[in-house]
Amino acid sequence: MKVFSSNWLRVAVLALFLWPAFCLAQVAGPYTDAEAARFLAQATFGPTTADIAHLRQVGYQGWLNEQFAAPVSTEKPYLDWVAGLPNTPDGNNTVNDDTRMEAWWINALGTPDPSRGMRMPTDQLRQRVALALSEIFVVSNANGTLAYEPYALASWHDMLAADAFGNYRTLLEDVTKSPAMATYLSMLANQKADPTQNIHPDENYAREVMQLFSIGLVQLNTDGTPKLDANNQPIPTYDQTVVRGMAAVFTGWNWNNATCTTGSWPCCTADTYTNCGPSDTNSPAWWSPLQPIADFHDSTSDKQLLNYPGVALSNGILIHGGDAQTEMTAALDNIFHHPNVGPFIARRLIQRLVTSNPTPGYVSHIAQVFNDDGSSAHVRGNLQAVVQAILLDPEAVVGASYVPNPDAYGKLREPLLKLTHLWRAMGAETPNGRVDTPYPEWESTYGQAPLRSPSVFNFFKPDFQQPGELSQRGLFGPEFQVYTATTAVTIPNDIFHRIFCDYTTSTNCYSSGGPNTMSINADRDAVLALNNPSGLIDLYNLLFMSGQMSSFMHDTLLTRLNAMTDNSDGTLGRQRVQHALYLIINSPEYSVQK
Structure with missing residues (x-):
């Protein structure tokens, strides 16, 4: 079953309403459970039967409005709660980066949160977009300092979640002033040039804020394709002169003194500029946002910033004389208004949510919404409007049957999202609300874990091309970069443990049954599996594959389940559930989200 089959009339109607660049009109549907499940696979960490029914009731726009209004689920309060618990011999109440991961799992899965009286987080879309943003604006515990600073990383993710539906310009400044980012990309305590001491402004953040967070390396058309010069070569967006100019702008910023006292740690002043870090992890x-220290900001030199048509600064030159905040504002405005930002951010968010190879028309539509949200105020950088446009674009709602090359549509599912999908679809919870994160080391088993990227380039690059047919056809497959010979084995092995060991009535598997063990409800569908295995496959076709399972796969699964006949211990139904889950989640058809 396909989402829209060959209903071209519906495709035409959707295109009529959705394709105009600034159209924010409500969209009808979903008309089937399969359409609802497919939308939720893009917008959440995995659909549930309850979510599908609710989306059918309120419609796409109603669901989006609910998600935009849902309160932000944060991580830092969870760390505070764990820190207040009594110490245990096993150190389970020690606050570290695994504690932050606990909070991430609870918010991503929407399971009862013990730090909030077992209330359940409801902001699925916000958390999904925050994950996408964390893979664009990368900060990681791979940094030697941040590895031991869970509060810094939790606060970073909380900032991404809070800004997910705000304005990109606000996000850009919050990113720039974040102590986590300043630590990760060495902007903290960046000093103006002093040739007598061989001091030069650090260029790390100045380079990455342009290359990775905003405009990229080459000038782009609105549809995301590169602009070419007279020799048919891409045109660079900036050169080393601009990097040096930006680096000079980002001088004179250090730790926030808001609660600093000389009795706790040295406050940041000219005298303590390079030795005033906080003494406690919490x-x-x-x-707290960084604060300027005037003595170390370069206020005496003109700075070459980005130069582009319509730039506010004459030839992109920032005339000297401004303080650290004034010059940061000018520089971030200079980046924000560059014409590349719309298509750059549009393509990356589309890749994280919908498809790895969006058509130029899709990118252009979203870039235009970024440039002007269509409201009476004509707001630039409205991320709420951008996210809505991405999810309601015909390429997202209709899918492969809408694009000229259907076999190039879709994306390899992020490994981590396979597990969140399994847990959400199968009603997984832990007995006490906490989540046992030390096993496994997620980033080595799954090739990724939130805020644990090996570098600022994320777990996978947006332009990664898997050797073979993808590369030969010029197609991109970012997630294939973490789908290595190792993870091709470790992921199915771990999924096996989650399915065959970590279920609610399990008592005979290693690490299963503990108070922090996330366990699926494998018995929920056992009666259906026992009496109607074909119906079970239909249910999982909906939950996991949005009704897109091929008849070949359906028949193969049914043959397997029917071959399981021994019910001497009364567990045949549950075993069929487990076999169906394992085979589906590790199948090629499921592995590609379409």
Whole structure:
């Protein structure tokens, strides 16, 4: 079953309403459970039967409005809650990066949160977009300092979640002033040039804020394709002169002194500029925006910033004389208004949510919404409007049957999202609300884990091309970069444990049955599996594959389940459930989200 089959009339109607660049009109549907499941696979960490029914009731726009209004689920309060628990011999109440991961799992899965009286997070879309943003604006515990600073990383993710539906310009400044980012990309305590001491402004953040967070390396058309010069070569967006100019702008910023006292750690002043870091991992300095220290900001040199048609600064030159905040504002405005930002951010968010190879028309539509949200105020950078446009574009709603090359549509599912999908679809919870994260080391088993990227380039690059047919056809497959010979084995092995060991009535598997063990409800569908295995496959076709399972796969699964006949211990139904889950989640058809 396909989402829209060959109903071209519906495709035409959707295109009529959705394709205009600034159209924010409500969209009818979903008309079937399969359409609802497919939308939720893009917008959440995995559909549930309850979510599908609710989406059918309120419609796409109603669901989006609910998600935009849902309160932000944060991580830092969870760390505070764990820190207040009594110590245990096994150190389970020690706050570290695994504690932050616990909070991430609870918010991503929407399971009862023990730090909030077992209330359940409801902001699935916001958390999904925050994950996408964390893979664009990368900060990681791979940094030697941040590895031991869970409050810094939790606060970073909380900032991404809070800004997910705000304005990109606000996000850009919050990113720039974040102590986590300043630590990760060495902007903290960046000093103006002093040739007598061989001091030069650090260029790390100045380079990455342009290359990775905003405009990329080459000039783009609105549809995301590169602009070419007279020799048919891409045109660079900036050169080393601009990098040096941006680096000079980002001088003179250090830890926030808001709660600093000389009795706790040295406050940041000209005298203590390079030695005034917080003394505690839960110090407010780890989540408070950086503050300027005037003595170390370069206010005496003109700075070459980005130069592009319509730039506010004459030839992109920032005339000297401004303080650190004034010059940061000018530089971030200079980046924000560059024409590349719309198509750059549009393509990356589309790749994270919908498809790895969006058509130029799709990118252009979203870039235009970024440039002007269509409201009476004509707001630039409205991320709420951008996210809505991405999810309601015909390429997202209709899918492969809408694009000229259907076999190039879709994306390899991020490994981590396979597990969140399994857990959400199968009603997984832990007995006490906490989540056992030390096993496994997620980033080595799954090739990724939130805020644990090996580098600022994320777990996978947006332009990664898997050797073979993808590369030969000029197609991109970012997630294939973490689908290595190792993860091709470790992921199915771990999924096996989650399905065959970590279920609610399990008592005979290693690590299963503990108070922090996330366990699926494998018995929920056992009666259906026992009496109607074909119906079970239909249910999982909906939950996991949005009704897109081929008849070949359906028949193969049914043959397997029917071959299982021994019910001497009364567990045949549950075993059929487990076999169906394992085979589906590790299948090629499921592995590609379409």
